[in-house]
Amino acid sequence: MTRYRGAILDVDGTLVRGNNGVPGASEAVRTLRNQGTNLLFFSNNPTQPPEHYVSRLAAADIAIDDANVLTSALVTAEFLEAEYEGHDALVVGEGYLSELLEERGFVVCEDPDDAELVVASIDREFDYDDLTAALWALEGDVPFVGTDPDVTIPVHERLVPGSGAIINAIAGVAGREPDHVLGKPSPDAGRAALSHLGVSAEDCLVVGDRLDTDIALGEEIGATTVLVRSGVTSPDVLAGSEIQPDHVIDSVREIDEVLAD
Numbered sequence: 115m116t117r118y119r120g121a122i123l124d125v126d127g128t129l130v131r132g133n134n135g136v137p138g139a140s141e142a143v144r145t146l147r148n149q150g151t152n153l154l155f156f157s158n159n160p161t162q163p164p165e166h167y168v169s170r171l172a173a174a175d176i177a178i179d180d181a182n183v184l185t186s187a188l189v190t191a192e193f194l195e196a197e198y199e200g201h202d203a204l205v206v207g208e209g210y211l212s213e214l215l216e217e218r219g220f221v222v223c224e225d226p227d228d229a230e231l232v233v234a235s236i237d238r239e240f241d242y243d244d245l246t247a248a249l250w251a252l253e254g255d256v257p258f259v260g261t262d263p264d265v266t267i268p269v270h271e272r273l274v275p276g277s278g279a280i281i282n283a284i285a286g287v288a289g290r291e292p293d294h295v296l297g298k299p300s301p302d303a304g305r306a307a308l309s310h311l312g313v314s315a316e317d318c319l320v321v322g323d324r325l326d327t328d329i330a331l332g333e334e335i336g337a338t339t340v341l342v343r344s345g346v347t348s349p350d351v352l353a354g355s356e357i358q359p360d361h362v363i364d365s366v367r368e369i370d371e372v373l374a375d
Contacts (some may be wrong), residue, residue: 138367
């Protein structure tokens, strides 16, 4: 049995690429489970509910339950419940995020003058009016929260703007940085992940393909980090980064090498 009682696994670039599973990913998940490791599948994508990942990973022969999934949207909702319960929120984001906050008891408002909280995230219909509404809502000391810092995200082998691009646009016109940016690699995301797993950081692996989110999250919480080369991080980027993983493997199919170390 491995000493790792828990593992936080990234999804895109680590277990799946687009609609296809990374070769060996299902075997790697089975290896971890056979070693007695509790698994949490953590995505910084704030636009989809857990059941989306259940279906998506099932197509890659990886069986999981809703309870095994954590996303930046869920981290954000949990954080807002704890810190800003009862605040009316102006949400710049896609439908799922607003629905999730409404389920948690928040009133999602359209009038920026009614906003007691601004939540910013990826929005593929983001426009000038949205930017203006956020600017007006932030004229006072209204809290400003972002779901995740990903400026770009991979789609069909190319990059497109992510939540970070929207958050940065709002921050630029408002002349202030967000009070909190949740999702990987924030401390709040780390605490939420460990709480969901029920393990301590020293007994946990963090496996992912991005240095600035996955590996940085592991460093933040003090877990053992594993970078997979199956995603976005090139050798040149790795060589020039201050963020360095504990292990580097070609893909998650080689996870048994980490477990045996």
